[in-house]
Every structure is written in structure tokens, then in C-alpha cells.
Amino acid sequence: MVRTQITRIPELASQQRGDLDALLDSALVGHFALQADEHPVVIPTAIARDGDSVLAHGSTGSRWMRALASGVPTSLGVTMLDGIVVARSAFESSMHYRSAVLFGMCSTVVDPREKRAALDLITDRLLPGRVAEVRDPTVKELAATLVLRLPIDQWSLKISADWPEDPDSDLAGPAWAGVVPMTVTYGAPHPAPDLSAGIEIPDSVRNLGRY
Amino acid sequence: MVRTQITRIPELASQQRGDLDALLDSALVGHFALQADEHPVVIPTAIARDGDSVLAHGSTGSRWMRALASGVPTSLGVTMLDGIVVARSAFESSMHYRSAVLFGMCSTVVDPREKRAALDLITDRLLPGRVAEVRDPTVKELAATLVLRLPIDQWSLKISADWPEDPDSDLAGPAWAGVVPMTVTYGAPHPAPDLSAGIEIPDSVRNLGRY
Numbered sequence: 001m002v003r004t005q006i007t008r009i010p011e012l013a014s015q016q017r018g019d020l021d022a023l024l025d026s027a028l029v030g031h032f033a034l035q036a037d038e039h040p041v042v043i044p045t046a047i048a049r050d051g052d053s054v055l056a057h058g059s060t061g062s063r064w065m066r067a068l069a070s071g072v073p074t075s076l077g078v079t080m081l082d083g084i085v086v087a088r089s090a091f092e093s094s095m096h097y098r099s100a101v102l103f104g105m106c107s108t109v110v111d112p113r114e115k116r117a118a119l120d121l122i123t124d125r126l127l128p129g130r131v132a133e134v135r136d137p138t139v140k141e142l143a144a145t146l147v148l149r150l151p152i153d154q155w156s157l158k159i160s161a162d163w164p165e166d167p168d169s170d171l172a173g174p175a176w177a178g179v180v181p182m183t184v185t186y187g188a189p190h191p192a193p194d195l196s197a198g199i200e201i202p203d204s205v206r207n208l209g210r211y
Numbered sequence: 212m213v214r215t216q217i218t219r220i221p222e223l224a225s226q227q228r229g230d231l232d233a234l235l236d237s238a239l240v241g242h243f244a245l246q247a248d249e250h251p252v253v254i255p256t257a258i259a260r261d262g263d264s265v266l267a268h269g270s271t272g273s274r275w276m277r278a279l280a281s282g283v284p285t286s287l288g289v290t291m292l293d294g295i296v297v298a299r300s301a302f303e304s305s306m307h308y309r310s311a312v313l314f315g316m317c318s319t320v321v322d323p324r325e326k327r328a329a330l331d332l333i334t335d336r337l338l339p340g341r342v343a344e345v346r347d348p349t350v351k352e353l354a355a356t357l358v359l360r361l362p363i364d365q366w367s368l369k370i371s372a373d374w375p376e377d378p379d380s381d382l383a384g385p386a387w388a389g390v391v392p393m394t395v396t397y398g399a400p401h402p403a404p405d406l407s408a409g410i411e412i413p414d415s416v417r418n419l420g421r422y
Contacts (some may be wrong), residue, residue: 077254088345091348091356134299178402184394192389193374
């Protein structure tokens with residue numbers, strides 16, 4: 001596929017499926033693109049990898065989710081920022097990132113058991129262990145939820161994880177160079193104002209801070 | 212514009228330009244969508260707001276940047292995740308997020324002074340104060356860089372910042388509910404292996420950790 005060829009800075013390209021999976025398993029959100037009324041539209045949504053596909057879900061009332069479910073061609077971008085590359089010049093300064101673009105068409109998860117498993121996976125992706133702590137979804141809740149599956153088939157991946165690459169003329173200069181790591185951290189949990197007395201913070205929430 | 216009407220969960224919609232600017236000023240990356248060969252393509256790229264427009268930049272050798280520069284219709288998605296909404300059921304669990312979608316066409320910043328100012332703004336957006344610490348860009352560097360400007364004109368914005376909204380039947384149950392905040396933090400800077408001895412960490416990098 002021409003679309004998945006990385007034509008620029010090929011040294012950043014990775015063909016490693018393991019690298020792709022690691023990215024998809026560390027990002028909580030992706031951006032789907034689709035064409036609507038002759039104009040591109042970006043749709044941000046929570047994602048969760050399920051083996052060889054990426055799951056997304058939303059309300060059956062969402063126009064864009066329904067459009068994706070109709071099987072139109074789509075592209076999914078998933079990006080994680082891992083740091084700031086501080087080079088000796090503005091030109092060479094950049095970021096540490098991992099960025100994937102997937103291409104294909106979504107299908108709708110219809111089978112009730114598959115749909116329930118997909119939703120459990122999405123819930124536990126956001127908050128590992130949470131499924132075991134909450135009640136089962138109701139029939140009405142399941143019916144109100146659209147679950148989409150995009151196969152991991154056509155994709156490209158770029159990983160920037162190197163030191164700044166300054167030319168010799170700048171290496172001799174006075175400017176500092178290095179990398180500042182960026183990470184997502186979870187703060188202390190805030191209990192809801194209407195939480196009943198005596199309900200302890202569950203393990204899923206406690207463990208989140210340990211990521 | 213029909214595209215910018217939020218048809219789902221309208222209570223999340225914000226019409227406040229200040230909210231949009233706050234999001235654009237806190238996100239470092241956005242995802243552009245464009246249609247190429249009858250297929251949508253997502254292009255992740257660093258962004259920086261400049262008054263009433265959003266700047267992006269890339270190599271003049273990048274096929275996708277050149278496609279955006281040609282003035283095709285595009286859509287830019289910008290999302291920040293601010294927390295996990297832990298509801299008493301999987302169905303009501305979600306995220307705190309701010310998410311904008313802009314629509315329009317990019318123009319290329321051609322005027323040399325405007326281009327230099329745009330690149331300085333992009334550099335200082337990534338690392339505030341860095342422009343004053345590094346040498347000027349060379350003519351060759353400026354020529355190798357494509358700077359795009361997307362007007363802030365047609366846009367929609369959704370903000371999720373509330374407590375879980377569990378039905379009464381779940382409020383009486385045993386499950387915990389609350390919010391776990393998420394933030395991006397900067398770690399200790401790593402000096403480049405080829406950094407000359409005696410060059411101190413600059414203010415721009417030192418100040419980053421204080422965000």
C-alpha cells in the first residue's frame with residue numbers, strides 16, 4: 001500500500017508489530033478520520049487493542065460512530081508523546097514520540113457474547129480490574145452502545161527515541177542538548193460527592209497510581 | 212455549519228473561545244485529517260496556537276505536509292485527557308477530557324518575517340524561553356521547513372469535567388465512584404552523551420518541570 005509507505009525520515013519507521021502493540025496498549029485515545037459531505041472529519045475516541053484489532057465504542061446515538069459503523073474507509077491515528085528533544089538549535093529540536101496510523105474499515109461487533117467481551121476489555125483497559133468490581137451491564141445499556149472493530153492490517157509506525165542530532169558546527173557551540181522525558185501520571189483519587197460512607201477505594205483505582 | 216453541531220450529549224459542548232484556546236495552548240500535538248486517493252489519512256503533528264490560528268510545521272519533503280499546504284479541506288482534532296471517571300457501573304465510566312475539532316483549509320506561511328516569527332512561537336511553545344537560548348535558524352533551515360496556518364473559524368469543543376452520573380439504583384449499591392486525575396509530568400532532564408563539559412542546564416529546561 002502506498003499510503004503506509006513512510007516517505008520522510010525513513011529511519012524513524014518501525015515495521016515491528018510488537019512496537020505497534022506497545023503503542024496501542026499505552027494510548028487511551030485515538031483519532032479516527034472519515035470523509036463526510038466531501039470534508040474530512042476527525043473523531044477522537046477511546047481505544048483498546050484486542051489481539052489483531054482495535055476496539056472503539058460509543059453511543060448508538062452518535063452520528064459519527066454510526067458513520068464509522070457503516071464501513072466507510074477510515075484512518076486511525078494514535079500518538080504518545082514521550083519527551084522533548086532539546087537540540088542545540090531550534091531546527092533540530094523535536095519530540096520523542098510514538099505514532100501509528102492505521103487504515104481500513106470498521107465493522108460493528110454484533111454478537112452479544114463478543115460485544116460483552118469487547119466492552120469488558122475496554123473497561124479494563126481504562127481501569128484494569130474494574131470489570132470484576134462492578135455489576136454486569138444491563139440489556140438496555142448493551143443496546144445503547146455501539147462497538148466497532150478496526151482490523152490491524154494496513155498500518156505505519158514512526159518512533160522517535162534518539163538523542164538530538166546536531167551538526168558539528170553546533171556541537172562546538174555553547175547550547176545545552178538533551179532529552180526531557182514526559183509521562184502521564186495519575187493523581188490521588190477524588191471520591192464522588194454522593195459516595196456512600198464506608199465504601200473504600202477499590203484495588204483497580206489504587207493500582208492505577210503504580211503504573 | 213452542520214459539521215460543527217454537536218448532536219450527541221450536548222451538555223458537554225462549549226461555545227467558549229477561551230475554553231478552546233486553553234485546550235490548544237495545553238496540547239502539544241494534533242491530528243490533521245485529509246482525503247488522499249479516496250481514503251482518509253490522519254497526520255499527527257506538533258501544533259501551536261497563534262492568536263486566531265493554529266500553526267503546524269514540517270519538512271518541505273513531507274508528502275502529507277505538502278498535501279495540507281495545497282489547501283485541501285482538512286479537519287484538526289486536539290484532545291487532552293484530564294482524568295478517569297470511575298462510575299459505579301462500566302456503562303457510566305468514562306474520562307475527563309477536552310476535545311476540539313477544527314475545520315478549514317491550511318495556508319502556507321511564506322513571508323520570511325512571518326515564517327520566522329511562527330517558528331519561534333512553535334519552538335517556545337514546546338520549550339518556553341528556548342528561542343532566546345539558541346542561535347538563529349539558517350536560511351537553509353528556513354527553506355527546508357514548511358509552516359502551515361489553520362484559521363480558528365469553524366470548530367466544535369467538548370469538555371467532560373463532571374462527577375460520575377450514576378442512576379439511583381447504583382447510588383445505593385456497594386461500588387466506589389470518583390475521579391482519578393491524569394496529568395503530564397516532565398522528568399529530570401538527560402544531558403546528551405555528546406554534551407560538552409561545563410554546559411549547564413538552561414532556564415527553559417529547568418522551568419519545564421514547574422508546569
